[in-house]
Amino acid sequence: MSFYKKLLRNLIVVGGYKYSSTLILFFISMITARLLTPEDFGIVAIVTVITGFFLIFKDNGLSMAVIRSDYKYSFWNGTSNLLIGLSILVGAIICLLAYPVAIFYEDDRLINIVLFIGLNTSLSNFSLVSSALLRKNLQFATIGKIEMAASIFTAVCVIALALMDFKYWSLLIPMMIGNILKIFLYFKFSGFIPSIVNKKVIIVSFRMNMSILKGVTVFNVVNYWSRNFDNLLIGKIYGTSSLGIYSKAYGLLQLPLNLIRGVFSSVLFPSMKEKINIDGNWKKEYMNILKILSFVPVPLVFIFILFPTELITFVYGNQWTQVGEILPYFGILIFLQVLQTTVGHMVLLNGKDKEFMIWGLLSATLIVLSVLYGSSISMLAIAQYYTLCYITLVLPINMIYVFIMTLNINRSIVLKFWLPKIFFALILWIFLYKNIDYRFTILILILLTIHLIIDSFSLLKVMINIISKKHKVFNR
Template structure:
């Protein structure tokens, strides 16, 4: 079976579960947004700025190293032990930092929730290698099942606890329960065993993957703060209510990134690993995936940019209308971030983790600079300058440094694909800033025409794959 057919088969399997899970989350937000207030989400957001940063160390590239390597059971057990020890250290570290974190925000109600939430470092560390083994074997059916199960459990618990008046605990407790469910399910499917090998196995396993882990960790650390400095600044300067508003808007940005690029990335890395081992053309197939992503995310960005207030009003009601002022700028970020977010998988596969780290540093500098400048003006200013600096600096740099220099894409096709996206995105940003609806619509339509023209071969290929699938299903039914 060709790469494209295998890739889309796995995407559809994983996507079926993921999209159903996200649909459940999306529909449940109608209820949770009315049971919980912005300050409830904001309080948890204050904690997760730090706990999510510390969680960067939890995986440290372990899952990608397991997928990439050709080592067997002893190596997997060594990496499993490494993940667990890291999880335990992070739990202790976060518990010790709970008081300083609360003091930073001058809110000591954060101490106990921070300690409880840090338990997830231990529980999730046990799932890292087991989940990676399922991905390595392209067993996306089981990965999708546990995603769906955890989503349903989490939503039901959140609604129940919120109804009972648990406030922020309704968001925290389900995270611990679902991480335990993942451990049980993954172990049942992989049979890796809970017995820890001696420490020497952990040292040997780490030695074999040290360079890869170090470079990935270097990228993840700076990439985290490039994506979360805004939460830190909003929480510190504007307070928990505004952070709840900002987080709700940002969740609408991460939702399509999770649904599209997160899904694609989950399937892409092990699929490209298999293609590479068979001597296939990685760049050709990766270009195909990028163009498919650009077409899929366009309608989402269009709605965010053209109808932000209407969307928020329908979804969550009047308590959240301020989210609408941020959405157009996050809608612009969807175009660029959805395309760049998959580069890490390819660079790791090509043993160019250092290029990934340098790209992360560059992007973090300009992202944080934009957020800091925007914070001087307003909450909306953060979203405005965040997206502007991403368009002006991060996209052009990655076009040249990552795609041309590191991945060896030819410059002319790159310019034909990226320049229209960058220039049109800048024009849309200006029309949003000056509130010119007519210009926004015209530029968005130009973006659509550009995407269709540049991706016509990919569209034909997709249609061919699906028509072939339909024909084969019809034949088998007779």
């Protein structure tokens, strides 16, 4: 089976389950947005800004190391022990933060919320190696079924608790229930249940993972604050209700990004590992995948930019209309960040752990500075200058440092791919910021779509041909 056929088959399998699960959760969010208030969402968001920072230490690339490495049982158990120990340690640290967080935000309700999140965190790593092994063996259908089952069960719990007036707890308690269910299912279907190993095995596993641990840890730290510093400032400066509004807009940005990242990264990382092992020729395939990937967010970009208020009113109701002011800028970010979702995995797959860390430091510093500047003006300005920084500074760094210098992809191919997209994104930002007649914005969006079609026309024909042949086989 050709690389593209196998990749497409796995994408369809994973995407089918992932999209179904996401649609279920999105439908639930439409319901809970009407049952709960911006204050309820804001109080959860205000806690997770800080506690979420410590959650980035619970994996640190160890699950990816399982996929990347050719070692087996002792390495798996040693790595699993490391992961479980990390999650328990991180959970304990989060619990210790309960009172400081409550004091920082001057809200005693936050104490129990932080303690609950700490307890849930302690359970989070028990099945990571089991999940990684399923991905390593390309058992994406099994992963899809597990995630979908957990999503459905969690969704039912959220609605039930919201109807029983559990307020913000209806967003928290189902997290733990879904976590426990996934642990049980991953153990069952992977056939791997971690066992306690002696200290020597853990030390050896730690040393073998040292390179990826350092690179991913530093990247995750700076990347987390580049993505959440805006939430921290809004919660502190503008209050929980404003943070509830902003977090809804940010959630709509992250929803497709997480969906695409979850599907493509889950499939692409092990698929590219297999491709490298076979013939080492991955660069052309990867750039082709990015061309196809650039089409995925286009419908959302049109909707976010042209119909933000109508979308928010339909999805969440009239109490959330203020989200519509932020959404057009996040529409630009969706298009650009979708193309970034797989880059980090390719850097790690090629063993460039140090470069991965440096890239994260550069990008995060610029984004944090832009958020600081925007926060001195307004909540909307945070979104505006975050987006502008991403277009004019972060992407050029990514283009030169990561694609050309780190991954050694041909310069002309990289520039031909990225420069038009940066140009169109900048024009869209200017039109939005200057409030130029929306008809010009529509024209730019149409020109962008035409560019994407021309840029990947031959690839689209190949993909359509593969899908049509597969469809004929199914209909026989």
